[in-house]
Amino acid sequence: MSDAPAASLADTLAGAALRFGDTPAVVRWDGETLSYATWWSQACALAGWMARRGVGEGDRVALVLPSGLEYLVAAAAASALGAIVAGVNPSLAPTERAGLVELVDPKLVLADPALTEGLDPARRVEATTACEPGRAPWAGLLSTDPTDAPIGVAAPQADRTASLVFTSGTTGLPKAARFTEGALAAIARLDLGAAATRWGGGAPMFVSTQFAHVGLMTKLCWYVRRGSRLHLVDRWRADDVLALVAAEAMTVIGAVAPQVALMLRSPGFDDLDLSAVELLIVGGAASAPSLVAEARERFGAGYSIRYSSTESGGCGLATPPWPVDQGDDETIGRPRKGIEASVRDDDGGELPVDTLGELWIRTPSAMAGYWEAPHATAAAMTDGWIRTGDLATCDRLGRYALAGRRGDMYIRGGYNVFPSEVEAALADHPDVAQVTVVPRSDAVMGEIGVAVVVPRQPSSPPDLESLRRHGARTIARHKLPEALLVRSNLPEGATGKIDRRRLADEAAAVDSGGRSSDGAGSTR
Numbered sequence: 175m176s177d178a179p180a181a182s183l184a185d186t187l188a189g190a191a192l193r194f195g196d197t198p199a200v201v202r203w204d205g206e207t208l209s210y211a212t213w214w215s216q217a218c219a220l221a222g223w224m225a226r227r228g229v230g231e232g233d234r235v236a237l238v239l240p241s242g243l244e245y246l247v248a249a250a251a252a253s254a255l256g257a258i259v260a261g262v263n264p265s266l267a268p269t270e271r272a273g274l275v276e277l278v279d280p281k282l283v284l285a286d287p288a289l290t291e292g293l294d295p296a297r298r299v300e301a302t303t304a305c306e307p308g309r310a311p312w313a314g315l316l317s318t319d320p321t322d323a324p325i326g327v328a329a330p331q332a333d334r335t336a337s338l339v340f341t342s343g344t345t346g347l348p349k350a351a352r353f354t355e356g357a358l359a360a361i362a363r364l365d366l367g368a369a370a371t372r373w374g375g376g377a378p379m380f381v382s383t384q385f386a387h388v389g390l391m392t393k394l395c396w397y398v399r400r401g402s403r404l405h406l407v408d409r410w411r412a413d414d415v416l417a418l419v420a421a422e423a424m425t426v427i428g429a430v431a432p433q434v435a436l437m438l439r440s441p442g443f444d445d446l447d448l449s450a451v452e453l454l455i456v457g458g459a460a461s462a463p464s465l466v467a468e469a470r471e472r473f474g475a476g477y478s479i480r481y482s483s484t485e486s487g488g489c490g491l492a493t494p495p496w497p498v499d500q501g502d503d504e505t506i507g508r509p510r511k512g513i514e515a516s517v518r519d520d521d522g523g524e525l526p527v528d529t530l531g532e533l534w535i536r537t538p539s540a541m542a543g544y545w546e547a548p549h550a551t552a553a554a555m556t557d558g559w560i561r562t563g564d565l566a567t568c569d570r571l572g573r574y575a576l577a578g579r580r581g582d583m584y585i586r587g588g589y590n591v592f593p594s595e596v597e598a599a600l601a602d603h604p605d606v607a608q609v610t611v612v613p614r615s616d617a618v619m620g621e622i623g624v625a626v627v628v629p630r631q632p633s634s635p636p637d638l639e640s641l642r643r644h645g646a647r648t649i650a651r652h653k654l655p656e657a658l659l660v661r662s663n664l665p666e667g668a669t670g671k672i673d674r675r676r677l678a679d680e681a682a683a684v685d686s687g688g689r690s691s692d693g694a695g696s697t698r
Contacts, residue, residue, distance in 0.1 A: 180330035180355040181362060181395045184221075184253035187214050188327055190398045193373055197401065200243060203408040206307050208243050210401075217250035219316050221325040224251055227282060227298070231256030231328075234278045234338070238262045238271055238285035238293070241385040241406060242304050243311040248284050249385075249394070253336065254327050257281070260338040260350065261386030266650045268292035270348075274340050278350055278545060332356030338545050339388045341484035341590075350545035351484050353392055360538035362396035364489045364512050369400075376400030378422040380415060382407045382433070388484045389428075389457075392539070412436040416446055423450035427473075430458035430588035432619045434469050443472065451475045453495055457482060458588025458620070460576050463503045470496070481506035481574075485560050487539030491515060491574055505573040506566075513537040517568050522556060530577055533566040534559045582674060584613035584621040591653050596623060599645040600655075605629055605636040608664055611655060612678040624681035625655035628663055635660045657684045 190199070191214035200208040229235060235252040237259060239245045249259045260278045262271050264286070272292035275283060283299040293299055305311045336358055338350040362370040369375065376397065381404050383389050397404060405418055416437055419427060429437075434456055437443065451473050457480040466477045476495025482488045493507035509515040516524050517531040525531040536559045543551035554561055563580045582593045593611040600609045608628040613621040629635035638658040645654050659681055665673040 179359050180332040180334075181359040181399075182253050182327075182330040182334075182336060182355050183250050183259075183395055183398070184217065184327045185330050186395045186398045187217065187250050187253075189373070190214070190401060194401045198403055199398070199401075200246060200404045200406060202243060202406050204307065206243070206305070208246070208311065210398075212310055213247060213250065216247045216310050216312055216316075217254060218325045220247055220251035220312050221254040223312075223316060224257070224282060225255055225325065229255055229257050229281050232335070233257045233281035234260050236260045236262055236275050236278060236280040236283045236285075237386070238264065238275065238283060238289045239302075239385075240264050240286055240289075240304070241381070241383075244284075244302055244304060245385045246394075247311040254325050256328055256334065258335050258338060259391070260340075261384075261391060262340070263384045263386045263650075264289050265384065265652070267646070267648050269648050270650065274348055274350075277340075277348060278338055330355040330359070332359075335542070337391050339391050339484055339541075340386065341388075347550075349547055349550055351388070351541035352543055352545050353487060354542050357487055357539055357542065358392060358395050361392050361487050361489055362399070364510060364537070364539055365393065366396060366400075367511075370396065373399060374401045376402030377426070378403040378405060378424055379426065379428070380405040380407055380418055380424070382410045382415065382429070388488045392487045412440040413442055416440055416443060416448070419451065420446040420448055425450055425452045427451060427454045427475075429454065429456055430620075431456055431461040431465060432458075432587045434461070435465055435618050438465075438468055438472060448473060453478065455480055457488075458585065460506055461503070466503045477503075479503070479506055481576075483535075483560065483562055485541050485554060485562075486535050486537050487541065489513060489537050489539040490535055493573075499571055499573075502573065505569075505575045507574065508572050509535070513539075515568070515574060516559070517566055517574070518561075527570050528567055530565055530567050532580065533562045533564045533574060533576075535562060536560070582612075584623070586616075586621055586623065586652055587619045589652050591623060593623070595649060596625075596645065596653050596655065599647075599649045599653075600625060600627075600641055603636055603641060603644045605631070605634065605640070610664055610672055610674065610677060612674055612681050614657065614678070614681045614684065616656075619656075622657065623653070623655040624657040624659055624684055626659045626661060626664065626677050626681065628661055632662065657681070659684050 190210045194210040196209045198207040199210045199213050235257050237248055252259045262274050268291040285299055285301050287301045334355050335352050336355045337353050341351050453476045455478050461479050470477050478495045479493040482490035491507045492510050493502050514536040516534045518534050519531050565577045566574050568574050583590055596611045597609050607630045610626045611623045614624045616622045642654045665676050
């Protein structure tokens with residue numbers, strides 16, 4: 175249990191089990207709890223089971239599991255063996271999940287039975303379901319295969335790979351960002367400062383993102399070291415989350431802007447005692463100044479906009495919780511302490527104040543590169559700088575403001591969506607001759623996709639629900655279009671390419687039901 179400049183989940187959890195014992199570490203939505211001691215003992219048992227199946231240091235263990243107790247125990251077990259954890263988002267379509275598993279070539283796949291569709295039957299896939307109340311995670315599996323010997327946990331190593339976090343980066347092709355145990359320690363230092371090496375001091379917090387997300391995969395170590403109590407949310411609902419915040423007197427709310435908007439719209443908001451809330455940390459994308467102002471007023475709490483990426487380990491820029499300078503809330507703030515940012519031209523040259531260019535970030539929390547993808551790594555990183563693909567300006571006060579993104583990617587509810595991927599999923603619909611997907615701003619989700627379709631038969635265009643059902647076979651639901659615009663043809667620019675800007679302007683007039691503001695040229 176070393177305090178060296180590296181951290182592993184297993185090493186940290188072993189220390190937490192000694193210090194915090196039967197204190198609840200995790201509380202599931204149904205009230206089932208997992209103490210620090212039980213979490214560690216189950217992880218050791220599962221690690222022994224994995225070891226007897228050939229899993230060792232450097233091997234990949236893919237977790238195709240819902241965000242629950244089983245995932246946390248499995249992640250710690252793999253860490254105890256020095257194996258690499260690769261979490262696969264269960265909300266992805268079967269073909270997407272299978273593709274990510276193949277990308278990292280794991281020695282072992284641990285999956286929920288409902289999530290095994292599409293996985294290569296030749297792979298070693300062990301299925302499990304969520305534990306019943308009062309039963310420890312993985313108990314059913316381990317009861318038929320008891321551990322013979324305790325598992326020793328090696329001290330963390332700064333250059334040892336701890337986890338792979340899947341991302342599309344700046345293109346639609348899947349990649350796995352590789353994080354070392356040194357990066358995990360750096361993330362703790364960036365988030366906690368001097369408190370990063372201390373034990374205890376944690377508070378109750380809710381976890382609403384998928385565990386495979388960078389926000390948990392790279393920060394779980396310091397949650398454990400602090401002795402935090404993690405409340406799991408089965409399905410994010412504003413009413414339920416607000417009730418949990420009130421009941422547990424939580425001081426910090428972590429969310430994306432669409433979630434904050436939904437919380438403020440909750441009919442029960444004013445009936446709850448939310449006075450304990452001191453700060454909202456809101457990431458995923460920029461927040462509208464009007465949303466920031468309303469949230470500060472109604473919660474009576476600070477609101478800090480956070481900008482980061484998977485590649486940066488979830489660390490980047492931030493605005494102050496309360497405005498210091500006029501216009502703070504119209505930016506994504508300044509680099510956090512220990513992090514650098516810069517606006518660059520196409521050749522990597524630094525641009526002057528108020529000049530539009532690509533936002534670059536350099537941080538000790540950054541990925542070590544994409545897993546076995548040197549060309550993609552070289553395209554994303556230069557001399558330790560991450561090329562974010564976002565366009566931005568930097569003002570004379572050192573604040574950065576986003577101005578769009580390279581390419582056509584947009585962000586729906588904090589998740590990147592690539593139009594080309596959605597178009598590919600819709601293009602073979604029997605009623606579609608051509609399709610393009612463009613983003614449109616949305617008060618709740620930030621941005622949503624609008625499918626612009628040229629039908630095969632003008633008299634029988636597809637409707638929105640038909641397109642969504644068709645696309646859901648191959649892509650995740652959050653990527654599906656939420657409005658539809660039907661045209662007789664797709665406009666082209668001077669170079670012969672589809673004029674996406676013009677279509678985006680037209681899509682701005684299409685409501686969520688799939689109609690333009692005047693009802694012409696669109697359909698439900």
